[in-house]
Amino acid sequence: LAGTGDRGRGGAHLAGGLVGMRAALAAIFAFAALMVATSSRAETDWTRQLAGLDGVAIACVSSTGETYAERICDKLSENARKALEIAGVPVAVAGYFREGGPSPDKPEGIAKPLQITIFLRGTPGGNAAILVRGRASIAYGAAVEAGSDEAGRSGDLVIWEESSVGSGPVKQLEAAIANAMTDKLAGLIAYVVKGWAGKG
Known part of the structure; x- marks a missing residue:
């Protein structure tokens, strides 16, 4: 044994x-x-990526009418705006928009911005699922693939993207998702501030 x-x-x-x-x-x-x-x-060479840009425009696009989406948008937009202003980077907040509706207008005083877009998706009810995705992009007017004879096409060059997703009681989930995305956007803002300073 x-x-x-x-x-x-x-x-x-x-x-x-x-x-x-x-x-x-x-x-x-x-x-x-x-x-x-x-x-x-x-x-990523952020100084090079930001060359020719004259500011940052922040907007939120939501596919849900739930009020928590607006609150998350407000928190993320405001935190990013404050950090950029403190660093001396020109910034404007376009606001909150519903998916499929009018697109955010270009901010006054910023002709060619780095566009930071916060996309929000979520379900209704006391227990919800929420997805928040942040994206930094630069609009281009007429890019042509090397060696191609085709006409140039406009679009967005995405240079950064992160997301946070979760499910649970709305009150706790809203705070957790907002805090997680605040940290991720802080990383983006740090890159932008450093790259902006390098522009001279």
């Missing part, structure tokens, strides 16, 4: 070792993936 017990403990140690090894490998792979993502984003 003692021998059986010893083998049982040995098996437990072996199983524990395998679990530990798997956890360690998962952590290594996750860290490697994080490093790749961080490295990729760090390679």
Whole structure:
């Protein structure tokens, strides 16, 4: 019986070792993936990307009529605006718009902005699912693919994108999603401020 017990403990140690090894490998792979993502984003030359731009325009576009979407929009927009103003970056907040409705107008005094758009989706009810996606983009007028004879096409060049998603009681979820996106947008704002300073 003692021998059986010893083998049982040995098996437990072996199983524990395998679990530990798997956890360690998962952590290594996750860290490697994080490093790749961080490295990729760090390679963006923000001073070059912001060349020719004269400010930042912030707008929210929502697919839901729930009031929590407007509150999240207000918090994220205001935090970003304050941080940019403190750094001396020209900024304007276009406001809150419903998806499928009129598009945000270009802000007065900023002819060619970096556009920060906050997209909001969510469900109604006391328990909701909320998705918030932030995107930084630059409008271009007539880009042509190298070597192509086709006419130029207008569009948006997306240079940054992050999102936060969750579900649960609306009151707690609203705060959690807003805080998570505030942190992610703070990272974007730091890039913009550094790149703006490099413009000279």
